Structures are given as C-alpha cells and as structure tokens.
Amino acid sequence: MVSIEGVKFQYDAAGPVLSFPDFSCAQGGRMLLLGNSGAGKTTLLHLLCGLLTPTTGALTVGSKSLHASTDRELDRWRGSEVGVVFQQAHFVQSLTVRENMALPHQLTTGRIPEELEAKMDDMLDRLGIGHRAWAKPHELSVGEQQRASIARALLHKPQVVFADEPTSALDDASAAAVMNILDREAADATLVVVTHDQRLKDRYDSCVTLKPQQP
Amino acid sequence: MKLGVTTQARRNLQAKPLQTALSLALLAFGVGMVSMMLLTEKQVNDAFERNIKDIDLVLGAKGSPLQLILANVYHIDAPTGNISLEAAQKVVKHPYIASGIPLAYGDNHEGYRIVGTEMGYVEHYGAKLAEGSWWAETFEVTLGAKVAEATGLALGDAFFSAHGLTDQTDIHTNRTFTVVGIMEPSGTVVDQLILTAIQSIWDVHAHDGEEVDPSSREITAMLLKKRNPLAVLTIPSTLRDTNMQVALPAIEVNRMTQQFGLGTKTLRAIAMLIMALSFASIFISVLDNIRARRHELALMRTMGGTPRTLYTLLLVEGGLLSAGGTLLGLVLSRIAMVVLSSFVEEQFHYSLSSMIPLPGELALAAAAVAVGLVASAIPAGRTLRLDISKTLSEA
Known part of the structure; x- marks a missing residue:
C-alpha cells in the first residue's frame, strides 16, 4: 500500500512550503498522480521513494513508515521492495542491459543467484528485447531503453512500483504498449504513475490531481 | 554472473x-x-663491494686515482701506465703492508683481458676451478667463466693475444696461449679475465725472444693489503719522488x-x-x-x-x-x-x-x-x- 497524510516539504528554510493532498492506495492497486509542471510531482515521487524526508506528515509505502526510518534502512528498502521507472532511462553505461537489471539485487544482497539470471532472460524475452541482453545501454533505441528500464525496476518483484512520466516522450501506440507492459509485469505490486500526460487520466479508477504549489 | x-x-x-x-x-x-x-x-x-673485498690500497702509475682503481680492481678502464716490479716489491716489504698481488696486462682476446698474476689473486676472490687446472707454465691460461662462455674456448684450445685491451687488430702471432683450465662463476671480476703467469705477459712483449733484465721488469699494478691502518697515511709520502701512487678503492668508489x-x-x-x-x-x-x-x-x-x-x-x-x-x-x-x-x-x-x-x-x-x-x-x-x-x- 501507499499512504500519505499531512505531508509538507521545504527544500530550504527560506524556500516555499510544498503541500500534498492526503491519499492512499491499497496493496496491488493502481494510482495516477496527475499534475502539470510546478505541481511538485517529482518532489512527491522522491518523497515516496524515501529520497527526500518530509518536513511534516506521515508517509507509508508497503510495510515501511518512511518518516520514521533511517537512511540506511531506506537504502536497503529501496533495493528490495521498491522499483522505479524513471522518465529518462538512467543506466550504468559501462554495464550491459543484463548487468544493469541485476544491479539492484547485487547492491542489496551482494550476490546474484542463478535463478535470477533465468528470470532476467524470461523477462527480457517477454518485453521483446531478449536479443539486446548483452548490449550496452547506449546501443539501445529509446523504446528499448524504456523497456529495459521497466525490466530492471520489476525484476526483483518489488511491492511498490513508481513510474515517473513513463509515456511523456512516446506516441499513442507506444505509450499504450508501455502502460500495458507495466500493468502486466507489475500485476502483484502497487503501481503509482506520476505524470502530466492527460492521455492516462482515465486509465485507473484512482487518480489524484496535484494542484500548482503556491510560491 | x-x-x-x-x-x-x-x-x-x-x-x-x-x-x-x-x-x-x-x-x-x-x-x-x-x-x-x-x-x-x-x-x-x-x-x-664484491670486487673491492679487502683490497686496501692499489699501487700503480701516477695519474687519476679513480682510473687506477677502475682499471685494476674492476677492469673497466685503461691503466694509468706501468711501474717497476722491483720498486713495487719494495713497497710490499714496507712494515705497514701485509701482502701484495701483482697484476700485469696490456693484451686481450676478443675483448677479454689477459692478466698476468699470481695464485694469490685467485685465492683472494675465492675462485674455484670448474674443469682443468690452474696455469703452471708460461703461456698457459685459466679462463674466467664468462670468458669461456662468450668465446667458446675449451680446454686444450690455443689462441693468440691482441695488443691493447679491446682492439683485435694488432695480434701477437709470435706466441700461442693454451687453455688449461676454466673457473666456476664467482660473481667477481675474475669471471671476465683470462689469468696467466706474469712471465707470459713479459715474454709475449719481448722482442725476438730476448731476455728482459730482471731489474727493468714492469707490472701494471700491485693490489695491497695493509697490516697497519697508518699505511694509508704513510705509504703515499714514501712514493713522492717516484712515478707511483697508491689509491684507496673505498674512497675512490665512494x-x-x-x-x-x-x-x-x-x-x-x-x-x-x-x-x-x-x-x-x-x-x-x-x-x-x-x-x-x-x-x-x-x-x-x-x-x-x-x-x-x-x-x-x-x-x-x-x-x-x-x-x-x-x-x-x-x-x-x-x-x-x-x-x-x-x-x-x-x-x-x-x-x-x-x-x-x-x-x-x-x-x-x-x-x-x-x-x-x-x-x-x-x-x-x-x-x-x-x-x-x-x-x-x-x-
């Protein structure tokens, strides 16, 4: 599940206080966080990932109360229970697609079990990029990068998946394909999509619209 | 993975x-x-260090002391000249000197020096025979290990010497040297020398077999071992009016x-x-x-x-x-x-x-x-x- 209550955040003492509406999403549910530029979408996403600490309020993601956790706990939690699909597909450029996929497991547990490798190959095949498994990220097309990014976020079966503008740079057909992949592959996880893409507003029953923040 | x-x-x-x-x-x-x-x-x-080994003083002709050491201890420079054997023996008899080893050379074979000396030189460096024997007669030679390896000379082989220390143009065809022994590698200067009796050096340079007057016989240097530390101060003053000098290997190398x-x-x-x-x-x-x-x-x-x-x-x-x-x-x-x-x-x-x-x-x-x-x-x-x-x- 994902739940936030009375969350406010301030980047620095002299800066504006950003406020976010309360909402919750049940385990395995889907939710859209819709907002235009300046609504604090990225800030909220980073708060939900435990990359930022709220000034006030309570954030619960999966089994974790983020506002009451240490940095070390949050690092481990992100690696094991959270999957993030970024707007721009970030990769470690010196590693292959397969190695990038295995990296969260390596960083969290210090090893890569053989069964994970089999899962990796299955997932890449399902996403249609099995033949690109040994390629370096810069050798992939934008669409392939996006699918590889989804594969990496979902491989370790996270409880919660956050997707940051997953369709913003895609045409209608590609956007629909990416969302279908996300829905299918994250079937057991809670999926929170943060976007300004109006094409997605009717996709899920649960949608929270973020209003522009007051300066 | x-x-x-x-x-x-x-x-x-x-x-x-x-x-x-x-x-x-x-x-x-x-x-x-x-x-x-x-x-x-x-x-x-x-x-x-290996080659200095208990040589306290080197007696030789006047010139650069460093050259005297490099030529006679390490055999990597030309000698400063010759000295009288008789005069050198007088220095060896000085009460402050324990012993002396004469060296006479001026010829080479394929760039390796032919050094006339006594068995004391071999004993000084602890050299041992690998095969054959030590030189006993005039024109018999015992080769250093490196010389044998580089020249390919074996027991019983004969060769001519060439005048000078590296040159191969002025060859003494009047006398033949015979290899009677080869030394084991010792890691010292003797590895690269061809050792023989001093008489061989004198004879090879004698004109038409003429006998050299014993009082005018010359050597290149005398390696001295001191009995008394004062030798370092005393001996140089005794050589003031001669063509000789003594050099201290340790000081020159330093x-x-x-x-x-x-x-x-x-x-x-x-x-x-x-x-x-x-x-x-x-x-x-x-x-x-x-x-x-x-x-x-x-x-x-x-x-x-x-x-x-x-x-x-x-x-x-x-x-x-x-x-x-x-x-x-x-x-x-x-x-x-x-x-x-x-x-x-x-x-x-x-x-x-x-x-x-x-x-x-x-x-x-x-x-x-x-x-x-x-x-x-x-x-x-x-x-x-x-x-x-x-x-x-x-x-």
Missing part, C-alpha cells in the same frame, strides 16, 4: 580507456624509473658514487615528479568520474546502494589504477634492466641481470598503492554527500 565491486570498478575503468591508459602510463613510468634506479644502484654497489649521486638524485626527483603527476591524474580521474557519472551514482542509490557502496566503488577504481600502474612500472623497470644489462655486458662484461624484487621496491609499491588510494579517497568522499533527489532532477 559476477557483478561485485571489483568487476564494476574494472568495467568503469575500461569504459574510459584513454583516461585510464594515461593514469596507468604516468604511474608506471614514475614507479618504473624509481624501481630501475633502485635495481641499478643495488647491483652496481654489490658489484663494487667519490665516484657521490658524483653519480647528483645524476641519480636528479633522475629520482624527475621520477617522483612523474609519480606526483600520476597521483594527480588519478585524483582528477576519480573526480571527473564522479562528475560525469553523478546520475549513475544517484541511480545506484535508488536501487539500494548505500553511500558506503559508492565510496568503496570509487576507492576500488583508484586502487585498481594505482595497483595496475605500480605493477606495470615494476615490469617496465625489469624490461629496461634487461636492455641496460645487455649494454653493460657488451661494454664492460658486467652483468646486471638480477630481477629479484628488492625490499625498497616493495616499499615503493606499497607507498604508490597507498598514495593512489588516498588520491581517490579524497574525491570519492563527495559521494557521501551526494544529493540524490537534486541530481536525479537535473537529468
């Missing part, structure tokens, strides 16, 4: 081949130069190494400068990596990487660079030593081929790796303060 921190670090270095090669090359040159100087100094000093010392100090300073540049290169390389890869590093934090994980990764990258550069430098110094050794062997018949790592080199390697780690640890510290949210937002 192995994706440990060392694999990741290695991949990151391979992804920037030019930068990595520059850092490696700089450190390898610096370490290589220092290592080569340590190896050379050690082997040259060892060779000097003077020479001090003169070399200025050169080696300069070289060492250059090597240290190159090493400092290489550490700066590692520092810049790690710093540049952090700047260029900050999004990757932030990404790794979102995937479960702790600040310590990222810090360790960058530290290992610096460690691999410094360890690789150091190892490459030690290999490089040995390749250079092989080249230098072949040159020295050709010019002076001395071998500098020992490649065993010296304690100084191990200390150098440890220091290079440690400084390399520090040079990467300082910029890597930035990862501990990386603002992940801000970095990801900038992408």
